[in-house]
Amino acid sequence: MSAALTQNQVQLRGTGRGLEIVIEEGPPLYEVIAELEMRLSQSPAFFAGAEATVWLGGRGLPPGGLAHLKAVTDRYQIRIVALKSERDDIQQAANNLQIPVSAPGAPGVPSAPGAPTSPTLPPPLPPAGLLETPDAARLLVGPVRSGGLLEAPGHLCVVGDVNAGAELRAGGNIVVMGALRGLAHAACGGDEGYILALRLEAQQLRIGGLIARAGDPGASARAVEIAYAAEGRIIVEPYLGKLPSGFGAAGR
Secondary structure: OOOOOOOOEEEEEEEEOEEEEEEOOOOOHHHHHHHHHHHHHOHHHOOOOOEEEEEOOOOOOOOOOHHHHHHHHHHHHHHHEEEEEEOOOHHHHHHHOOOOEEEEEOOOOOOOOOOOOOOOOOOOOOOOOOOEOOOEEEEEOOOOOOOEEEEOOOOOOEEEEEEEOOOEEEOOEEEOOOOOEEEEEEOOOOOOOOOEEEEEEEEEEOOOEEOOOOOOOOOOOOOOOEEEOEEEHHHEEOOOOOOOOOOOOOOO
């Protein structure tokens, strides 16, 4: 892919209602498709089986454009369960593809009472011990043992240790109230996030498309540490009770 491709033409957001794909109105469709495929290819197994709402707003698509977009999501085993568009031609194309349609509100914000909603299937039940909170964060109480894989579409919090050989993946941020010794991948499909742990001893850290090599196994953290993406690299530093600049109160 060309390095000249403008980023953030597509936003992927994990919410309590599933995955949201928000497409900006300006860029041509071929650039949008290229960025979407790049983001999905970073963690194809993470997105497989997801149910997605696609937000188009008032933007138009060329003939066959919606079918092209659906072909990409189908390739990564993502099912579009709702399309948010203001345009009659896009709504008709969605109907032809059997994609439920409704008028858009604001991405990430539930529709107002009485507003039309798209039919969706109930979200899948989380694994045993995994709780989903109203802000789309998921909480696991207990250790994550070697060989375990824990995924969340939004933020992920583990109360306990994450042993070497275990793996965490989250569409948002990752917080470990214990020792993080396995692999952690935050901001899957995105490019901004952080990983915080009481003892940050990870075998590998990933934030978006960035990767940090394992630290010195003989070194031990003397304080809570946070790893975050900035200026095209992962920075690890002591956590002093304040998130790095650029992260809002919600942590994103």
